[in-house]
Amino acid sequence: MMMTRAEVAQFLLERDHFCILTHRRPDGDTLGTAATLCRGLRQLGKTAYVLENPEITAKYKPLLDGLTKTAAGEDDTLVCVDVASGTMLPASYSHLAEDIHLRIDHHGTADSFTQRELVEPKTGACGEIVYGVLQLMQVSLDKEMAEALYTAVSTDTGCFRYGNTTANTLRVAADCVEAGADTARLNRELFDTNSYARLRIQGWITENTRFFRNGKLALCALPLKVEKQLGATEDDMENISGFPRSIEGVCMAATLRENPEGGVKISVRAIPGYDAAAICAKFGGGGHKGAAGASLDKPLEEAARMVEQAMLSCSAL
Numbered sequence: 001m002m003m004t005r006a007e008v009a010q011f012l013l014e015r016d017h018f019c020i021l022t023h024r025r026p027d028g029d030t031l032g033t034a035a036t037l038c039r040g041l042r043q044l045g046k047t048a049y050v051l052e053n054p055e056i057t058a059k060y061k062p063l064l065d066g067l068t069k070t071a072a073g074e075d076d077t078l079v080c081v082d083v084a085s086g087t088m089l090p091a092s093y094s095h096l097a098e099d100i101h102l103r104i105d106h107h108g109t110a111d112s113f114t115q116r117e118l119v120e121p122k123t124g125a126c127g128e129i130v131y132g133v134l135q136l137m138q139v140s141l142d143k144e145m146a147e148a149l150y151t152a153v154s155t156d157t158g159c160f161r162y163g164n165t166t167a168n169t170l171r172v173a174a175d176c177v178e179a180g181a182d183t184a185r186l187n188r189e190l191f192d193t194n195s196y197a198r199l200r201i202q203g204w205i206t207e208n209t210r211f212f213r214n215g216k217l218a219l220c221a222l223p224l225k226v227e228k229q230l231g232a233t234e235d236d237m238e239n240i241s242g243f244p245r246s247i248e249g250v251c252m253a254a255t256l257r258e259n260p261e262g263g264v265k266i267s268v269r270a271i272p273g274y275d276a277a278a279i280c281a282k283f284g285g286g287g288h289k290g291a292a293g294a295s296l297d298k299p300l301e302e303a304a305r306m307v308e309q310a311m312l313s314c315s316a317l
């Protein structure tokens, strides 16, 4: 059942015990939104926790200080945030998928899988939706809540640089500043800090990216053994596919990484006028025109040649 923000506010007000669920490989939006909702519900005198996500990385751990628990209670109302499908839940609590009472999300392509849903595909970050609901419930932002909310809206919009940034995103961010969020510190930690391993990976990509069509198309095939040699963890690799696209003149870039279990993960990034999803669709994947992904059960170099062909045939320019 699809619900409006007002109906969701009413639903939350009527209940007292909450457990909030986040998605696997959790990002700033799912975790920041969960922390915001949890703190907002507590401000109203309710019992609320975020279910511990085993895949949380060090960068985001402080957001959830004092907010987590390890198992959902019998009487808990289960709310998931920023979770596009049941398969997006961490394996350790995927069994809860069918019991979720409410899903708050902004993924338009998502399958409906919960009893009640508030989904706004045009909203830049899930945090904006939850903040809108909390405002209807007369919750007022405090500093901790504001820093969690700012983390949600800033990370999903690439620090307000991506096309999903709206006037509302910026208004929400302004509210966070007014409520005391230290946005300069958050921006430095979230967007202006690189691990040494990540910089070494970027160095390798810089040296080894191949260019086609006068440098408009780029492809980087990153062997797993290079990731290991340079000491990169998944945390260091977050959003790495955006890096070759950021090279001057590159309109569309594909990054290929080897899965430890075999096969290759393809991520394509593109600027307007190019279609990353069309490339990935050729390999059974999908996504948006600007960012898409696919998997290919081939050795790295063979996969690279196939992706190169797909990029050349899809781009007339």
Ligand SMILES: [Mn+2]
Pocket (backbone or CB within 6 Å): 029, 030, 082, 106, 125, 126, 156
């Ligand atoms: Mn999101």
